[in-house]
Each structure stands twice: as structure tokens, then as C-alpha cells.
Amino acid sequence: MPDASNRRSTERTEAIMRTTLDLGQEIGYAKLTIEAVAARAGAGKHTIYRRWPSKGALLLDSLLCLHESALAYPDTGDVIADLRAQIYGAVDLLAGPSFGPLFRALIGEAQYDPQLAAALNERFITPLADKTVARLKAARDQGQLSPDFDLTLAMAILSGPLYFQFLITQGPLTHEYVDRILDALFAGMEPRPRARASRARPATSSVRPVS
Amino acid sequence: MPDASNRRSTERTEAIMRTTLDLGQEIGYAKLTIEAVAARAGAGKHTIYRRWPSKGALLLDSLLCLHESALAYPDTGDVIADLRAQIYGAVDLLAGPSFGPLFRALIGEAQYDPQLAAALNERFITPLADKTVARLKAARDQGQLSPDFDLTLAMAILSGPLYFQFLITQGPLTHEYVDRILDALFAGMEPRPRARASRARPATSSVRPVS
Amino acid sequence: MPDASNRRSTERTEAIMRTTLDLGQEIGYAKLTIEAVAARAGAGKHTIYRRWPSKGALLLDSLLCLHESALAYPDTGDVIADLRAQIYGAVDLLAGPSFGPLFRALIGEAQYDPQLAAALNERFITPLADKTVARLKAARDQGQLSPDFDLTLAMAILSGPLYFQFLITQGPLTHEYVDRILDALFAGMEPRPRARASRARPATSSVRPVS
Amino acid sequence: MPDASNRRSTERTEAIMRTTLDLGQEIGYAKLTIEAVAARAGAGKHTIYRRWPSKGALLLDSLLCLHESALAYPDTGDVIADLRAQIYGAVDLLAGPSFGPLFRALIGEAQYDPQLAAALNERFITPLADKTVARLKAARDQGQLSPDFDLTLAMAILSGPLYFQFLITQGPLTHEYVDRILDALFAGMEPRPRARASRARPATSSVRPVS
DNA sequence: GAGTAAGCGAGACGGTACGTCCGGTCTTTTC
DNA sequence: GAAAAGACCGGACGTACCGTCTCGCTTACTC
Numbered sequence: 001m002p003d004a005s006n007r008r009s010t011e012r013t014e015a016i017m018r019t020t021l022d023l024g025q026e027i028g029y030a031k032l033t034i035e036a037v038a039a040r041a042g043a044g045k046h047t048i049y050r051r052w053p054s055k056g057a058l059l060l061d062s063l064l065c066l067h068e069s070a071l072a073y074p075d076t077g078d079v080i081a082d083l084r085a086q087i088y089g090a091v092d093l094l095a096g097p098s099f100g101p102l103f104r105a106l107i108g109e110a111q112y113d114p115q116l117a118a119a120l121n122e123r124f125i126t127p128l129a130d131k132t133v134a135r136l137k138a139a140r141d142q143g144q145l146s147p148d149f150d151l152t153l154a155m156a157i158l159s160g161p162l163y164f165q166f167l168i169t170q171g172p173l174t175h176e177y178v179d180r181i182l183d184a185l186f187a188g189m190e191p192r193p194r195a196r197a198s199r200a201r202p203a204t205s206s207v208r209p210v211s
Numbered sequence: 212m213p214d215a216s217n218r219r220s221t222e223r224t225e226a227i228m229r230t231t232l233d234l235g236q237e238i239g240y241a242k243l244t245i246e247a248v249a250a251r252a253g254a255g256k257h258t259i260y261r262r263w264p265s266k267g268a269l270l271l272d273s274l275l276c277l278h279e280s281a282l283a284y285p286d287t288g289d290v291i292a293d294l295r296a297q298i299y300g301a302v303d304l305l306a307g308p309s310f311g312p313l314f315r316a317l318i319g320e321a322q323y324d325p326q327l328a329a330a331l332n333e334r335f336i337t338p339l340a341d342k343t344v345a346r347l348k349a350a351r352d353q354g355q356l357s358p359d360f361d362l363t364l365a366m367a368i369l370s371g372p373l374y375f376q377f378l379i380t381q382g383p384l385t386h387e388y389v390d391r392i393l394d395a396l397f398a399g400m401e402p403r404p405r406a407r408a409s410r411a412r413p414a415t416s417s418v419r420p421v422s
Numbered sequence: 423m424p425d426a427s428n429r430r431s432t433e434r435t436e437a438i439m440r441t442t443l444d445l446g447q448e449i450g451y452a453k454l455t456i457e458a459v460a461a462r463a464g465a466g467k468h469t470i471y472r473r474w475p476s477k478g479a480l481l482l483d484s485l486l487c488l489h490e491s492a493l494a495y496p497d498t499g500d501v502i503a504d505l506r507a508q509i510y511g512a513v514d515l516l517a518g519p520s521f522g523p524l525f526r527a528l529i530g531e532a533q534y535d536p537q538l539a540a541a542l543n544e545r546f547i548t549p550l551a552d553k554t555v556a557r558l559k560a561a562r563d564q565g566q567l568s569p570d571f572d573l574t575l576a577m578a579i580l581s582g583p584l585y586f587q588f589l590i591t592q593g594p595l596t597h598e599y600v601d602r603i604l605d606a607l608f609a610g611m612e613p614r615p616r617a618r619a620s621r622a623r624p625a626t627s628s629v630r631p632v633s
Numbered sequence: 634m635p636d637a638s639n640r641r642s643t644e645r646t647e648a649i650m651r652t653t654l655d656l657g658q659e660i661g662y663a664k665l666t667i668e669a670v671a672a673r674a675g676a677g678k679h680t681i682y683r684r685w686p687s688k689g690a691l692l693l694d695s696l697l698c699l700h701e702s703a704l705a706y707p708d709t710g711d712v713i714a715d716l717r718a719q720i721y722g723a724v725d726l727l728a729g730p731s732f733g734p735l736f737r738a739l740i741g742e743a744q745y746d747p748q749l750a751a752a753l754n755e756r757f758i759t760p761l762a763d764k765t766v767a768r769l770k771a772a773r774d775q776g777q778l779s780p781d782f783d784l785t786l787a788m789a790i791l792s793g794p795l796y797f798q799f800l801i802t803q804g805p806l807t808h809e810y811v812d813r814i815l816d817a818l819f820a821g822m823e824p825r826p827r828a829r830a831s832r833a834r835p836a837t838s839s840v841r842p843v844s
Numbered sequence: 845g846a847g848t849a850a851g852c853g854a855g856a857c858g859g860t861a862c863g864t865c866c867g868g869t870c871t872t873t874t875c
Numbered sequence: 876g877a878a879a880a881g882a883c884c885g886g887a888c889g890t891a892c893c894g895t896c897t898c899g900c901t902t903a904c905t906c
Contacts, residue, residue: 009882030323035861044884049863104322107378111319112241112312117381125379153372153391160371161364163379167318168336168370170328180364220851246892255853260894431856452745457887466858471889526744529800533741534663534734539803547801575794575813582793583786585801589740590758590792592750602786645878668866677879682868 016041016048017062024059025098029105034058056109056116059102064123067099080144080186083135087158087178090128094166095173107167129155145186157185227252227259228273235270236309240316245269267320267327270313275334278310284342291355291397294346298369298389301339305377306384318378340366356397368396438463438470439484446481447520451527456480478531478538481524486545489521495553502566502608505557509580509600512550516588517595529589551577567608579607649674649681650695657692658731662738667691689742689749692735697756700732706764713777713819716768720791720811723761727799728806740800762788778819790818 019041024032034055038045052058070093073086094100110117136151161181165171230252235243245266249256263269284297305311321328347362372392376382441463446454456477460467474480492515495508515521532539558573583603587593652674657665667688671678685691706719727733743750769784794814798804 012883028323033861034863038884042884044882044886045863046865046885047883050882108319108322111378112239112316121380150391150395153395156372156375157368157392157395159379160373160375161367162371164367164371164374167322167378168374169332180361181368184361184364184368223852244892245894249853253853255851255855256894257854257896258852261851434857450745455887456889460858464858466856466860467889468859468891469857472856530741530744533800534661534738543802572813572817575817578794578797579790579814579817581801582795582797583789584793586789586793586796589744589800590796591754602783603790606783606786606790642877666866667868671879675879677881678868679870679880680878683878688867 012043012047013051014065016043016051017058017065020058020062021066021098021102024062024102029059029102029109032059054113054116056106056113057119059106060116060119060123063099063103063106067093070099079135079139079142083132083139084178084182086131086135087162087182088175091162091173091175091178094162100166104167104170129159132158154185158182223254223258224262225276227254227262228269228276231269231273232277232309232313235273235313240270240313240320243270265324265327267317267324268330270317271327271330271334274310274314274317278304290346290350290353294343294350295389295393297342297346298373298393299386302373302384302386302389305373311377315378315381340370343369365396369393434465434469435473436487438465438473439480439487442480442484443488443520443524446484446524451481451524451531454481476535476538478528478535479541481528482538482541482545485521485525485528489515492521501557501561501564505554505561506600506604508553508557509584509604510597513584513595513597513600516584522588526589526592551581554580576607580604645676645680646684647698649676649684650691650698653691653695654699654731654735657695657735662692662735662742665692687746687749689739689746690752692739693749693752693756696732696736696739700726712768712772712775716765716772717811717815719764719768720795720815721808724795724806724808724811727795733799737800737803762792765791787818791815 016037020032020037023037023040027036032055034045034048037043037058038048048058052061070089073082073089076082094103106116106120110120132155133151136145136149136154139145140147140149140151158181162173162178165173165177227248231243231248234248234251238247243266245256245259248254248269249259259269263272284293284300287293305314317327317331321331343366344362347356347360347365350356351358351360351362369392373384373389376384376388438459442454442459445459445462449458454477456467456470459465459480460470470480474483492511495504495511498504516525528538528542532542554577555573558567558571558576561567562569562571562573580603584595584600587595587599649670653665653670656670656673660669665688667678667681670676670691671681681691685694706715706722709715727736739749739753743753765788766784769778769782769787772778773780773782773784791814795806795811798806798810
């Protein structure tokens, strides 16, 4: 049970974060101002600066705290299918109108704010990547993937094109596009037995070990 | 032959761009100011605003004009080797201290400046991607790649992880990392005969057609 | 003929000073704000800060520039009468509702702003005192005052009680009060012969009854 | 006998007042802050606001409580000499480095804080003036001054130039200056006989040469 | 060549937000 | 039950750039 001071503090914090998101969606990140957030939230500027060192940090917190659910995905038996569902989820989040534009701006800001970049990695990118890697590892352990499958590289090959689409070409992020990448990644190895059949070719995986 | 006014104009323009790069490298993109560029270059602010609509546009121009050479690569017989060399070059440019940080900031800015994003794509991303796709197509035409190789997807799988590393994890961009991705991409198909040997499995390429 | 830039500058400056006085009279010195002056005058804050280093300096300029006339007084033949008229004028200015309260606040501010104190002395106090001393000297030269009359001290004895009334007791500044002080100051010497004639009156005291 | 709470309260109050003076002397009135006083005194801001309505009131209290002694002066037989000693004392207090600057600032603040002005008059100016008037009255009653001597005006002529020097020209307040004013005030009357004796001297002027 | 127009440096200007500071109120915790 | 500690709103501070604007000066082009 939180004590009174925490409760009060928490309420303030959440009100500010919610205002940040609302305002951010209305006028966009570039025009988003700590001054305006404070005014709209009925808060003193100091109250914001006490909690967050920069506009970026405030928005990062706001986005993550209010979209925590988006990272949780169920565990069916089929690890590969679960992975696909998980990536669908991540892509839906990024493509969504309430998260995508602000998050894109946030990654943008991180390009010249190392502190923000670190926070972004620590609190969003890495956890998500770890989940992906964990699923891949589970699949490998279950024999759905070749034992010499390079998990980290696979994760990069999975994520990279999605972020490329998201940040650079700024085209749509569809499930179909996710499928194309996943299919390419797992080409020729999904059914383990088939992999055994092609014993003549040692490098069955499209992703070869680092060694 | 350019007339005098053009010549003078060009000199001014180049001086401003050079100052932009110098100053940008000294103090970073975030603190880079049109006001400061004007002051350092001994130019009026008007003179800058007359030529470029925004700080981002100015920096984009400055970066591209002063690193034009980086996009040109030789043509040996071996298309795949040429592709590798080309990507090495791109990666070296991005990893370089005089181009990388500013360019990264520029991509950052493009996240909330659609005009800049468009210009960036049109003048840097797309030309580079086209070159890559052209090489891949040449390789496919020469039979070094499977005929059902999805060129665009391959390009995305090549570029994505590199930009992911560059923008998100902000780790080092090494030739070795490029190799790992290229090897994964071409796994099992580089020697055409081997690809034929696995005829039983239609999905020889790690990158399957869009179908 | 002032050139265009001066004319523009002057107009801005005067508009700001007028706004300062207006606002100052409406809400008082304590609540007067550079921010509010800028807003009301439709000027940028920088435009004010460029011209004046502090609120006090701005108000000093505003008060003096817009009440320049108050320091000018005519020259009749009777120097002592002229002096009296001059002091009446000064007192009327100080007692006036448009000058008094703000000027009082200004002297207040000068108590902990040495720069303002210096400016105040240089631009208002000293010129006024010099005028007074000049009149006294003229009177002495004309023989209306004793040759060993200490001009500076007389000025202090004239001004001191007025400022004491103005700043400390904050009572009304009337012509009658001026008369009492002047009479006390000149007691027994105004008409040189009369001093001798009044020999019978023991009240040679410089401080006469109010009567 | 004060109970414990009163004693504790008094200690707190004095500690705050002492801190106020210390801090005020260190950084000057302008930069003196209730916040800073509270911090340095180890007191809550509430504790200060509960006792004093404003910074000025706090400083006034602090100055007066810690310099109470300065208003007490001995009674010898010679009333005029006693008066002179009393004014010497007042002037020494004002000219002193520990009282003068802060007191000057306080009078400054009183220019736009009527409550403070009232308190200042009631607790410092008026008591002091009353003492002066009382001495003058005693002198008049003893026959050292003319019976039609205007006590209040004399007080004003005594105090005015001193405060003028203190507040306006901000020059030094010396005993010599006090003497000049006193001499001018009492010109020709201190030794009653001398007043009569000097009848022949035309220089009955109340203002004597500096020399 | 003289006159005219354009480009330019310089920098004033109205705005807007910054991040800091303090006033004065309120709440929580400690002694 | 008073007091410390300090969170909180509000609002002004003085600074920094923005993008627009005027001002003269200097060329360079036209007639």
C-alpha cells in the first residue's frame, strides 16, 4: 500500500504524463513544449523538471508507462507462431497512430541526445530484443531451428528492416511485410526433419554461425 | 561558364556549407544554430534563409556536397564482391567521425520534419538503395543468385540491420558485421552449383520471393 | 534630421517608455514587470533589455524623458523669488500623482542598486541641486545673502527636509512647508538692512515659529 | 518566567533574526531571500512566514532587536551637548557597516510597501525624532533657545540633510557634517549672550562658511 | 560611365520557450 | 502540537534563437 506522499506524487506524475501524450498527439513532438505541458496539466514547470531532465525523457516515460501492456504476449505451444504474434504486436504498436509518430520522434531526438538514447535502449529496445532472442532460443532448443543458428544476428535481421521501414523510408508497417522477413529468415529450416534431409548442405540455415 | 554573380554566389554557398560542417562537428547538431553559422561564416542570416528552408536542409546539403565521392565505387567483374565493397564504403562513411554523428542527427531530425525526410530519401537513401538493388539484380542476371530472389527485400535485409546498429543500438559499424549479414543473406547460394544440388528444396535462397 | 534607423529606434524607445509610465501608474512600481511592459508595448523583451539594464533604469529614463519640462523655470529679477518658484516646481513635481509615487519607488530601488543610485544622482538630483546652488550664489553675489553663506550646506538644508518629508514621514509636500524652510534658512538676512533693523528682535534664530 | 514553548519560540525567533542579519550583510538586501534565510537558519519557511509578513518586516525586526542599545543616550546637564551626542550616535549607527546598508535598503523597500513604511516610522523614525524634539524642547525651556523656536521644523532641518546625505547622495555621514548643520541651526543663539553680542556682526546668517 | 537593381553584412525586431528562482501555500514526518 | 522539510503552483527572470524586416554598402548589369 503506497503511503500518502507516494500516492500524491504518483497522481501528479501520471497526470503530467497523460497530458504529455495528449498534447503530443495533438500538436506533434516538434511543437510539444514543457511549458505547454505544465500549463495544460496545471503544474508548475519545476514539478516537471524535478522529475525529468528533458522533453525526450518525459515523453519516453509517458509512452512506456501508458503502453506497458503492448509488450506482453501469450505463450502457446508453437514458439515460432508466438514469435510471429509478438512481432505483429510490436509492429502494430509502432504503426498505431497514438504511439508511432511520437515514438519515431523520440528515436529521432535520441540521435543527438546520448542520455535519451541510452534510456531508450535500456527501457524499450533491449527488453523487446531480449524477448525476441528468447523466443528464437526456445525454438532452437526445441529443434525448430538449426543448432548453429546465430540468435543475435537473426534478431537484427528481423528488427532491422522493420526499423528501416519505420524510420527511413517511413512506409507502412504491415503484417505482410513481417511475414516476408520471417519467411526469408527461416527459409528451409522450419521443419527440422527437412533440415536433416538436406544433410548434404551443412549450411542449411540462412543465418550462419558467427565463428 | 558561370557568370560572375553565379561564381560569387557559389563561393558564398560553399563557404556557408563548410562552416556548417565545421561548426557542426565542433559543437554537435543539437547546439548548431543558423545564427552561429551566419556569424562564423561572416554571412547575413538572410543569405542562409534565402538558400535553405531549415537547419536540417542546410546540413543535408552540406553533408552531401562535401562527401559526394563516397557514393562512387568501381566495377570489377565479381558483382558480389563489388556489392560487398560498396557496402563497406557506405558503412565506412557512416562510421566516420566527420559524417556519422551529423548524419545520424539528420536522420533524427527527419523523424519530425517530413520535408527533410523526403529530401533525405530522395538524395541519399534511395540512390544508395538503387545502387545496391542494381548490383543484386546484376548478380541474379549473371546467375549468381536464384532467379526468384527478391531484390527489394534483400536490400532491406542488408540495410536494415546496419541502420539498426547505427541508429538504435548505436554500436560500432564494422566490416565484420557487414560480412555476417551478407553471408547470412547469401547462405547456401553463392556457389550456384550448390544451389542446384538442393533442388529438392525449392526454397534454396534464404530470401524467398514475395509470392 | 535623424536618419531612418534613428527615427525607428526612437519611436520604439518612446513607446516603451510611455507604456512603462502608464503601467507603472496603474499597478505601481512593485508589480511593474519588464515582461508586462513588453507585452503591453507590443515589444520583445530583448528590445527592452537591449536599451536598459534594469527595471529601475527603464523607469528613470521614462520619468525623466517625459517630464523634462519640470526642471525649467523662468528668470525674473528677484533671485530669491525665483528660487522659491523653482522649489515650488520641484515640490509640485514630487507631490504630483503621476511622478511622485513612481519616483519615490525609484529612490527606494536606488538604495540597493548602486548603478541606479549613480544614474539618479547624475541625471536628476545633481542637476536640480546645481540649479539651486546657482540661484543661491546669484543671490549672494547680488548681496541678498551674506558673503560667507555656505551655498552647499544651504542647499542641503533646503532639500533635506523636503526629501525627509517625501521619503520618510511620507507626509504631504506643500508650498507652505517650503516657505517655512526657506524662511528659516534666510531668517534675519533677506533684506541685508533689515537684519540690522531687527536688532531688537531677540529671535535671531534661524527657525521661526510657524505663526 | 516564560514556559518552555515560549523559550523555545524565542530562541527560534532570535536565531532567524541573527541569520537574517548575517546573510543580509554577506549578500546584500537585494539578494536576501526568505528561502535562503530559512535554509541557513535550519528553519522551515512556514516558521518565518508565521512570524513576519514580508522580507522587509523580518529585516526591520532583525535590525532593531539587535541594535536596541543604539537609541539610549546619557543625560548630562548640557542639553545641547546631549543632543549633539545623540545625533552623533544616530549618525554612527547609520554610517556603520553592519547597520547602514541594510537599513538603507529597508527604507528603500518602504517606498513601495506602505505597511513597512508605517512600521519603520512607528518603531524607528518617530521615537528618534521624539527624542530629538524632547531635547530641543528642554533646551528651549531652559532658555538656551528662543521661545518661538519651532521644534518640529528644527528637527526636520536637523534630520533632513542627514537622511539626504544617507539616502540620496549616499556620501559619508561624519560628525563634522553634523556639526555644520547644528551650528547653522543654532547660529547666533547657543550662548544666549553671544547672540546679543554678535548683534554688530552682520553675518547673522544661519549658514556659516565651511572653512 | 552613370544609374539601377540585386545581393549582401549587419543586426533590430516580435515572438516563443528555455531553465532557474522565489513567493507563498500546503502536506507530511519528526521530535 | 509545533516545527523541519520540502512539494507544489504560479509567475517573472534574463537568455537564446527563430524567422522577418530594414538599412546602407558594394558590386555587376543596363542603358
